[in-house]
Amino acid sequence: MITLRLSLALLLGFGAALPAGAETPPTLKAGVTVASDIVRLGDLVDNAGEFSEVAVFRSPDMGHTGQVPAWRIVEAARRMGMARIETGGRTDVAVTRAARVIPLADMEERIATAIAGSLGIADSSRIAVTFDRGVRPIAVEPTVRGTLSVSRVDHDQRSGRFDAMLVVAGAAQSDRGGFRVTGQAAELVDYVVPARSLSRGEVIKASDLTVERRPRHELAGVPADAISSLAQAVGQAARRPLVAERALRISDLMKPEIVERNGNVLIHYEGNGLSLTVRGKALEAGAEGDTVQVQNLTSRKTLQATVTGPGRVTVVQRAAVTTLSAAGIGSPASTNLQ
Template sequence: MPVLSDSLDALNPITPAPSPRIAPLGPAVVGRAALALAALLAIGFFTLPALAGGSLRLRGDVTARGDILNLGDLVEGAPQEAGQRPLFRAPALGSTGTIQARRIVEAVAALGLGTVETGGRVQIAVQRAVRRVGAPEIEAALKRGLETAFGLDPRNLSIRLDGEAPALLAPVDLNGQAAALDVTYEPRSRRVTGLISLGERQASLRVSGLVVEMRDVAVLARTVSRGEPVTAADVTLERRPREGSPPDAQSGVADVAGEVAQRTLSAGSVLRTGDTAPPELVNRGEAVTIVYETPGIALSIRGMANESGRLGATVNVINSASKKVLQATVVGPGRVSVGPTAPQRQASAALDAPVR
């Protein structure tokens, strides 16, 4: 609004002007004036509601990202500068509150911005946005703290947090990884405590729990009968607390795949040492091939096994040609060896046989 000068000294003397001669108006001039007046009235009819504030509309339910709700957060169509005007305080982190529509209308009117179209809404709901750091992130932060401060391997640890699903609530703009500060650990009780923090302790939560040492154990996926071979598909690896697992539990699929069950094993059972064993490659009473190999010499004869044996086992076999009993090592299915390290009498017996 321009400022009017109130200095009378600045005004010039007023000289009366001669009265102009007024000519009578014709019908054409009167018609054009009437049309102009009607146009002005029409423009005023459509623009006055907007000038009176009809372009301001109440928003629906909103989500607050900060502590304060500005005019622009609650009302659409507000001028940019007025939209930054703070009106209400947002609810606490993670909670929801309501604002009566009349309070927003009164606040806008007090700013001289006119009326607000509410669309019939009596109130609006305001939800406060929050970053929630849950149990998985808290556990990971504690594991990193235990590794740094106490040298524990986080891959072999699990932490049972005290309480029901502890969570750290923080503003959504507080970025970065959660860190565990002031970590303490008692090896005998396996108790751990720490302060879970975000952004230089801008948000923090003290937690505690029990450290559980974990290990991988081989678990049967199906029931396997005695004498039946175990395949890789029959075994799964599960991470279980070391304290509840058998000390001789198998820890890998490759350790048992291809071996034979020594007794009936139920589905879901943890495989222990002795539950499975390599298959017997030589059976008692079956025909075997006896081989004798040295650099430059390779002999083989037919024989019969006096006992069963697995790969690498020492068994007694009978040379079919000389009828002598030899001690041999199982080297494959139906195949034994009396190699150069065998006693001389065994080697000699092998040499007595015809070469194949």
């Protein structure tokens, strides 16, 4: 709290014990809000009568409250000629200077928008603004309704330091240059981390992930290929066991395996005008589009096949080769599908 200083402009004089016409004695108030930069006796004392407009103290800064000791008020009144004031047992009076107070959050938003624009960033929420210690909310005259804006901002991208001037249209301080604020501004970067440990091959759901946001200069330990959005990971599978709260990388993911190792599969043969399906066993696990080894359970022959769906693989036979001989045209080479 700010202790109000006794005004150097105290008016000295003598008067009656009670103001003329007063029905009740002057009584100290518990608290008061003033709009002026001067506190008058009538602001502090009920029934001050002819002494009401006498200036006695300077007001606190706009938007602040100061405590005036009761004995100082009594002493000042006595010197003005008001011989007696009922204090009601109060030891001090709280004096608040009326103001329109602009919160730090609004100031941060304006600074962030200005710096985002200078960096070519469309979303100002990606700029984190931290004011230096001692920066306080802006307080202007209570009648001022002008908007808050940034008249100047200097920002060092390397260090993140900024120096800015804020103005409020119609405020007296704005006419004198504005309100200077300093601090740190950093671009925030998103990256995705598992919310829990994930096993190899486990298909990832949105609930398994969390998006972290940190200033770019704090990302020394985050890999360059870290995933920045949930869409990049949801529906993919873990290529290896993943630890919770560690940045998720593109190389940590793979397509979900839809064919299990040693699992039953349907082998679909295509080629040479033929198409048939037989039962088989996958000798390797694989995702859609992967090439895996499978075994035809009828012939026990091992084949290379492409995973085309859950529990399904396809073997595409090459076209038959026609051989030419001196005797004439040979027969097409046969293909063993079994």
